[in-house]
């Protein structure tokens with residue numbers, strides 16, 4: 776099963792997917808490639824931080840399940856290892872989610888919404904990005920939200936983190952059954 780977790784920036788997707796794979800050993804988290812620079816606050820394991828040249832080479836080698844450009848950088852999901860029989864979790868933006876749903880209609884998309892714009896902005900600012908980057912991400916989030924709502928199999932509002940994780944695990948377990 777492919778589980779796509781998407782949602783506007785600042786909604787807490789990263790924290791959620793980390794908790795999901797910790798709680799459910801049948802899940803594994805795909806590690807994306809990006810050409811974005813590593814944030815000072817970010818672990819080196821958060822992505823494969825690639826050069827544009829390496830990223831483009833992997834595109835031409837057909838090594839991505841999906842990839843997109845997001846606010847001036849490339850992001851892509853390496854083609855998952857078919858020999859791993861656990862369910863894969865992809866934490867990606869809506870364009871990538873649309874590509875995955877087109878290719879594999881059985882993939883389940885959980886779209887996460889922020890409890891409010893104010894909270895979303897507070898979370899985005901908390902990452903230490905520069906002001907113009909925060910504003911660009913907020914604008915992008917507004918564009919992404921209606922598309923994600925339309926595409927989603929399940930909508931979850933991330934108000935209380937523990938409740939959100941419980942709700943998402945319940946959705947995943949129900950889908951497995």
Ligand code: 5GP
Nearest residue numbers: 807808842843845850851852866867868871
């Ligand atoms: P960030 O720069 O905040 O880490 O990520 C920006 C956006 O790219 C987020 O919405 C994140 O979910 C998304 N993203 C991360 N990895 C991938 C990927 O492999 N493919 C796509 N399409 N989006 C990704």
